[in-house]
Amino acid sequence: METETAVGTRPARIALLAMVGLAVAGVVLTAAGHSDAARVLALAELDVLWIVLLATGVILHRHRVPLFVGWRRIAASLPPGPVRRAIVSELGLLTALIRAVAQRPPHVPLNAIPITSTQGTLPIPIAIAVVTVLEVAALHIIIPWRPVSIALTLASVYSLILFFGYLAERRQHPHYLTATSLVLRNGAHTIATVPLDNIDAVTLIQDGSVTYPAVEGKIARIATMEGCSISVSLRSPQLLALTARHRASEYAVSEIRFAADDARETCARLLDRR
Incomplete structure (x- = not known):
């Protein structure tokens, strides 16, 4: 009804x-x-x-x-639910890109310390931009119908804009540290809020086994193209979800590894506030 x-x-x-x-x-x-x-x-x-x-x-x-x-x-x-979520996601990517171009500060609470993880992210966007330019040139040569060629060109350029928006969203929504917790994010999605009193140990690592957020056993890796550089061992298991999808799986982990541009400084801050 x-x-x-x-x-x-x-x-x-x-x-x-x-x-x-x-x-x-x-x-x-x-x-x-x-x-x-x-x-x-x-x-x-x-x-x-x-x-x-x-x-x-x-x-x-x-x-x-x-x-x-x-x-x-x-x-x-x-729009049906999935379409509505896709539209909201695209608007979020475009907003993040505009904020990045305008050099606006990242989205973190007042007095929180952002933990950026942008190292190693530049080569892939450059490569994709070059491929898109070559693709657009090929479309104009291969496709004889100008309206279709223009439509496909616009679609290629828009997909490139969304990809840069994806990267900008991660720069605009970094991990951050407050007086009471470590908040780890995947873009605009909060993966986990770890109370500082639940942290047992913090160590520097060089873990390049994965280059994307993943969970293996009781270890969560919130990795970038550079892998993970910090390991946080927990006193009690922490529940987390890697994505904001409607039916995203939840995991109980006892160790979280993540990337940080200044890993030594981040470790020092965590140990100081723990």
């Missing part, structure tokens, strides 16, 4: 899918040289738009939902 917050969402979703389908068909027809047919489809998109606006307005009126409130609820519930 449809609830009040979902009133009008279903027809809006159907109309949106129809408009996307018409838009894709229009691009294909334009690329094939059938511009007249593409114009007809564009007019059909406008017809779908005004029909759904009218029909949704009638539905909201029948359910006695104010028009503005109804459309705001529809906009909030229009």
Whole structure:
């Protein structure tokens, strides 16, 4: 049974899918040289738009939902859950990239000490940027249809922007140390908040066995391309989740290894506050 917050969402979703389908068909027809047919489809998109606006307005009126409130609820519930989470994630990446370009300070609480781990992250973005430039050049040579070539070029550039946003998000959300805890993060996701009184030992290490966050047995590695440089042994097991996914697995670990640009200074701070 449809609830009040979902009133009008279903027809809006159907109309949106129809408009996307018409838009894709229009691009294909334009690329094939059938511009007249593409114009007809564009007019059909406008017809779908005004029909759904009218029909949704009638539905909201029948359910006695104010028009503005109804459309705001529809906009909030229009994308399915996974799509909504993907949109929020992309917006987070773009926001982090803007903050990094503007040289804004990282997201840490007041009086907290950020623990950055950016060493070894530059070569991969440079390589991907070079590959993207070569890919764009190849698209213009291989694909004879200019609209399709432009669309694929924009998609490649946007994916590169998102990748740089992924890196920026990790720079904007570093691990950090407070007066009472060590907070370890994977981008905007908090992997674990470790109370300082639960830390048994802190040691410098050189662990290059993995280059990404992973758990093996009772050891969690929050690694970068340089691996891990600090090991924190715990007095009692710590629960953590490596990602913010809806069904991400939780692990109970007795040792956490992570990377830090200034590993010696970070170890000294941890030992001093422990």
